Amino acid sequence: MNLLYAQAGGMTAVINASAAGVIAAARVQGARIGATLAARYGILGALAESLHDCASIDVEALAATPGGLFGSCRFVMPVEVEQPALYDRLFAVLDAHRVGALLYNGGNGSLEVVARVSKAARRRGYPLACVGVPKTIDNDIEACDCCPGYGSAAKYLATSMREVCRDLASMMSRKGRVFVMEVMGRNAGWLAAATALAARDVDEAPHIVLFPEVPFDEEALLARAETVISRLGYCAITVAEGIRRTDGSPLRARSHGDGHVRFGGAGEEIARLVSDAFDCHRHYAAPDYLQRSAAHWVSAVDHAQALAVGHAAVNYALEGRDGVVAAIRRLGDDPYRWDVVPVEAATVANLERRLPPEFIAADGMQVSEAGRRYLAPLVMGECLVNCADGLPVHYHRELPGLPRKLSRYCGWADEIIYARMG
Numbered sequence: 001m002n003l004l005y006a007q008a009g010g011m012t013a014v015i016n017a018s019a020a021g022v023i024a025a026a027r028v029q030g031a032r033i034g035a036t037l038a039a040r041y042g043i044l045g046a047l048a049e050s051l052h053d054c055a056s057i058d059v060e061a062l063a064a065t066p067g068g069l070f071g072s073c074r075f076v077m078p079v080e081v082e083q084p085a086l087y088d089r090l091f092a093v094l095d096a097h098r099v100g101a102l103l104y105n106g107g108n109g110s111l112e113v114v115a116r117v118s119k120a121a122r123r124r125g126y127p128l129a130c131v132g133v134p135k136t137i138d139n140d141i142e143a144c145d146c147c148p149g150y151g152s153a154a155k156y157l158a159t160s161m162r163e164v165c166r167d168l169a170s171m172m173s174r175k176g177r178v179f180v181m182e183v184m185g186r187n188a189g190w191l192a193a194a195t196a197l198a199a200r201d202v203d204e205a206p207h208i209v210l211f212p213e214v215p216f217d218e219e220a221l222l223a224r225a226e227t228v229i230s231r232l233g234y235c236a237i238t239v240a241e242g243i244r245r246t247d248g249s250p251l252r253a254r255s256h257g258d259g260h261v262r263f264g265g266a267g268e269e270i271a272r273l274v275s276d277a278f279d280c281h282r283h284y285a286a287p288d289y290l291q292r293s294a295a296h297w298v299s300a301v302d303h304a305q306a307l308a309v310g311h312a313a314v315n316y317a318l319e320g321r322d323g324v325v326a327a328i329r330r331l332g333d334d335p336y337r338w339d340v341v342p343v344e345a346a347t348v349a350n351l352e353r354r355l356p357p358e359f360i361a362a363d364g365m366q367v368s369e370a371g372r373r374y375l376a377p378l379v380m381g382e383c384l385v386n387c388a389d390g391l392p393v394h395y396h397r398e399l400p401g402l403p404r405k406l407s408r409y410c411g412w413a414d415e416i417i418y419a420r421m422g
Contacts, residue, residue: 001100001127003317005054006039006046007068008075008106008113012149013156013295014306015135016395018105019070020063021310022133023054032318037097037402042073043104043113047086049093049406052399061395063307064386066295069395076109080120087120089409094128096405101129101317105310107136107147108350111325115346118323129317132325132345133309137292139190142348145330145338148309149292151302151378154194156294157183157287158379161236162198164285165205168234176280177234178225179205182267184291185240187212189355191291192240196367197375205236210270212242213355214364216251218273224365225274235274239267296392300381305338312340336377 189211275282359371
């Protein structure tokens, strides 16, 4: 059989490490896996029959490169009864290329694709092992102690907050200053919590962390900010993009026609609120893509886990495990120990694992000691960065496509599927 790998959803600094793990694990299997293929732009590339042979990929260079070499999409396959022709096309492509294992590297929505394609294959009697390879900087996949991509984003954000603290402490200001960093995470506060690792005592940033799991309390925020500014002359605040008012509505978000909510701007609003209240200078930063693409400052633990879930997914496919995700399990904190176990994709798909209450301090504006114990091991270790001319070297190459064996697909998503593939 041949193996088909694809990437989906937002990028991480280590998603290509998972791809490298898949390719490397498949290579050592010899004749058990005929060819390792990759789809261009996720499941859309599979539908378009835009496939690449991974035989010449340099896995070491790939593992050190941010972004997604093979391209991604955010398309979630509908249930089969709604779009049966879509599944007909997918299985025609899989059959034409003798694909017996589909490994899908993504987050919550992508695991829904794993579950649905697995179910469709069983119904059709098509011999397919469909396996999820988890990733998300949001760290919100249920049944995964942590998600590849999160540890590196956490390391980058905590480092940035610590460096900002040094800058803030260096400047004298008559009015005082507030600095706000808005981090990703949608409805979960994992990334916001990670910035708390920057502080070694109460005077170090972040002085306040605002979580989506805690209803926003303006009075409490201003009271805390005033205390900190009065003592230090400045206050650093982490704002999760998905923080909500007491009625449950996002502080700042935009609804789109596709049914998704786009967050962004909550940090800017908090900066303005504090600045106006105390007539102090305000500074606002949104790391945005920086927090998920900083391959120069990857957590060695995260990198190892990203490789490991790729390896495990290949082994699961060869064992005939279908409809599972390769989930990281924590075995101990001191020393930190972990392994990878299979979890049914259908039981965790599209669920959001929120920051647990015990990880949030009693005042709702800091991380508890239990939270810090959970977070600390995930940012440990550094990876050597290969540089040229003073800058990191990334693996980037044109990927020749395999000859198509089927006619051009002219279904409902024709323009989307072919727009970037030709």
